[in-house]
Amino acid sequence: MKTEKHDAIVLSSEDEKDHFKLFTALLKNTPIPDDEILANVGAYLTSKNLSRILFFYEIYQKILPTHGMVMEFGVRWGQTLSLVAALRSIFEPFNRHRRIVGFDTFAGFVGTSDKDGARGQVADGSFSVSADYEAHLTEILASQEALNPMSHLRRFELVKGDAVETVPAYLSRHPETLVSLAIFDFDIYRPTRAALEAIKPHVFKGTVLVFDELADDIFPGETIALREVFDIANLRIQRFPMTSRISYVVLE
Ligand SMILES: C[S@@+](CC[C@H](N)C(=O)[O-])C[C@H]1O[C@@H](n2cnc3c(N)ncnc32)[C@H](O)[C@@H]1O
Structure with missing residues (x-):
């Protein structure tokens, strides 16, 4: 159920795991030369990974107005932040108010409780994540911005x-x-729950909320938190067909 080092949950069959290992080895040992790797990284996208990208493409269209x-x-590891930064570069490179802020301990879960299941x-x-990973991610995100307009901001x-x-503190600073x-x-x-409560005074009609684990029996805590902070009877909890786990709400 867990990856060797980082406790990520893997629901794949043994056969699928073998194929993922092979795919990973192909990527690590790629014969593609350095100056062509980034342009050809799509060769190593699995359908599952692509589905997440497609999901965020659709979500980004919803926030454009x-x-x-x-x-x-x-x-x-920052894959979603980097993806959102790339989408911003494509669709609204001059929107300086579309800041992207990510919150994490960069040391794994903090604050697990009995609401998170057994x-x-x-x-x-x-x-x-690995030690000082946030420094590496900062370089990734800075490189994303450096390749696009207004990179001085x-x-x-x-x-x-x-x-x-950190979330309430950030919002009182901003x-x-x-x-x-x-x-x-x-x-x-x-x-x-803390983040939902903290952002509530900062959301409006049209705000999009994305949830990675709603209705998920492995991580029940996310659903409990949403039910405690928002009246879910008044939320339209939607999904796209290409991803089974991720859902979203557009506040009305
Ligand atoms: C499933 S991972 C996030 C994956 C990421 N969104 C992606 O797109 O790949 C969950 C993250 O929540 C973070 N986390 C858990 N409890 C936290 C807390 N109390 N404060 C800040 N971050 C926390 C963990 O460190 C972990 O990196």
Whole structure:
């Protein structure tokens, strides 16, 4: 159920796992020369990984007419933040208010509780990253911005620490915040609830909320947090056909 080092949950069959290993080995040993790797990275996208990209393409279309920033709650290796930064570069390279801010401990889960179920991988420290990973991710996101217009203005920020404290602190430092898109991917109850409560005064009709684990039995805490902070009977919880787990709400 877990990857060898980082506790990620793998629901694949043994056969699928073997194919993923082979695919990973093909990528690590690629004969593609350095100056062509980035342009050909699509050769190594699996359908599952592509489906996530397609999901965020659709979500980005929904936020284009709205004002405000993007927040991601649970960044880990930063693939979603980097993808959103690339989408911003394509669709609204001059929108300086579309700041992208990611919150994470960069040390794995903090604040697991009995609301997170009894599965073994739901423990403090699960889903950690390598030491100083936020410095590497900062370089990735800076490179994304460097390749695009207005690169002299930094429009991303990584906020390190327990979100129960860092999200309210960020918002008190930035009372001007309007949340156009909030992506919830802490997986667990406490920081999800804290982030939902903190952003509530900063959302509006048209704000898009994305949830990675709603209705998920492995991580029940995300659904409990949403039910406690918003009246879900008045939320249209929707999905796209290409991804089975991720859902979204456009506030009405
Ligand atoms: C599933 S990962 C996020 C994956 C990421 N969104 C992506 O697109 O690949 C969950 C993340 O939530 C973070 N996290 C869990 N509890 C936290 C807390 N109390 N404060 C801040 N981050 C937390 C973990 O460190 C982990 O990186």
